[in-house]
Amino acid sequence: MLDRLDIPLPIIQAPMAGVSTPALAAAVSNAGGLGSIAIGSGTLAQAREAIEATRALTARPFQVNVFCHAPARRDAAIEAVWIRHMAPLFAGFGASPPAELREIYPSFIADEAMLRLLLETRPAVVSFHFGLPPREWIAALRDAGIATLATATHVDEALAIEAAGVDGIVAQGIEAGGHRGLFDPQRHDESLPMSVLVRRLCANTRLPVIAAGGIMDGHGIRAALDLGAVAAQLGTAFVPCPESAASPAHREALLDARGGRTRLTPVLSGRPARGIPNRYVAHGEAPGSPPPPAYPVAYDLARQLAAIASRQGHPEFAAHWAGQGAPLARPLPAAELVDLLARELRAET
Template sequence: MPGKFIDDLGLEAPIFQAPMAGVSTPAMAAAVSNAGGLGGLGLGASTPDAALQAIQETRALTSRPFNVNVFCHASAVRDSIRERQWIKRTRPLFEAFDATPPESLREIYTPFQTNDAMLGVLLETRPAVVSFHFGLPRPDQIEALRLAGCRLIATATSLAEARRIADGGLDAIIAQGWAAGGHRGMFDPAAPDERRSTQTLVRQFVSEVPLPIIAAGGLMDGADIQRAIDGGAVAAQLGTAFLRCPESLADEAYRARVVSGVETVMVRSISGRPARCLINRYTAWAEGVAISEIPAYPCAYDLGKALNAAAKAKGETGFGAQWAGSGAARAVDLPAGELLKLLEAQRQSTCRHP
């Protein structure tokens, strides 16, 4: 039974808070879990020590299940010529803020597949749910986490990816639609993107893959959640909806743009992988940049973070990775636990009165 996945976790609401790296916090994850949903920690950009601390802080705030997310991207294929040209191309942006770009780019994130220290943290702490973005871990890592009692889920943007997740022996699949904020979970960012809506992916996965499906992408209120469930999902994952919560690490400029009605755009230039961002000065600058000119993820992100820091030091907030889904303007300013309860009340109301 697909619903057994939610029942086994003991959730009171079929709502997951997306584990947004750089935005989610132990306080947010704990508040969502305490309110009956599944909170999430985005630890793909964290060191093992930082990940351990975040998990321990969350455990101190809740005894309920929560999700820990890690990145399973392929190691960067370095191209020194492309990287030097990229640094040169962005130099005028840095100089506008009296700064200089880095002399070289770093591969700032270690893939989970090659990070057994992070695996050790997860085996030590045994979070109820471990989720994977950008791909799948090694089979032995999957087996170790399963033996530790963790439920395992991964993001898919296509039926082929969903089938690979099922074949890998995981417990559930996140169907990430085109409207989702932040990074696309594509296993291969160089492959064609089908750009399917959340609703289309859910229907397709439910009919073709024998695993519970969690809908993600463009979902902002209880009615959106219930529509996803009516389409066959067992739960919905929301990230942008939580950006304005006081527990969020989003800065004031980011929050202001979330509610300003600014549109979003899918860009690769900020990090090196496709990601949906609020339109800002950086995305506008990158409009004419060919994909072939952008360094590999996460090396491009090294430069992007440096540029944002230089801009913010001069009071310019338009160069950040302001990830957001297409429904960003509908986000509300509520504590995470209160928001979770509101979303569930809206969902139940919609369910009672179709």
């Protein structure tokens, strides 16, 4: 798979919506890995701009990630109760919560215009998170010469990915930062660690497996390869890079003691995601709290409060996604980090 894409290093920078940038992706790709951008939470115009900006910075392959979640099942009663429950946090900043919430971005599976953009721009790799698009869309991407990847958190998802004609599987262990790639967030999450998940997927599918979750250095990459993965995908390791879009508060939280206290929660967005907990999460998880609305509707409220709080000097209300390996993060330029990872990997060979 790496040979097909002409990628010399088994190192993939995770897409990370809101954190990855064309500069970060290009730096990783130029250094010999596979850089990535995420367009799932942006508009069509923003997606085009990001792809074109990345291509202007590198002639190497890069990955474009989209979200394939089921469109939100709106429930006005649940949304109203959630708004009322979180209202005291808005009041703490002298603000009122919105009267209603929005589905702030569509799923790729309902966005044919985004598919047409990908077929037109033809990035080397397109990856799917939260599920899969229609099989005919996957075939169209393949016919355009685009390699495809999809995230799996358990064997059943991996088998569905293989049956759909996707080229490779990203095995997302429970250690990973950001959103769990669960196809169905209502299904019981086996919460498999990266090592167990990689072994199970290698034993049950014929597709190449990419390990993700808690991998922060070349030693972790070597361990993933020894488990049977063809490459490792690292996200949190790249958050402190100067090329990322992470805020100063996100970087600070990641690199101090808070980075070692991540946990999964659906409170911020409506889907389970791993990050550094804050007052919003504590309030939303307090005993007796109602369930959050569906993804990404719940995210609308969290983002509005984060913007209000940030303007008043409290940036900690924003989502600071991070994996369990956060204490091992090293704040280096992306190219230097990739070079260090490669040297560590060679030392383990």
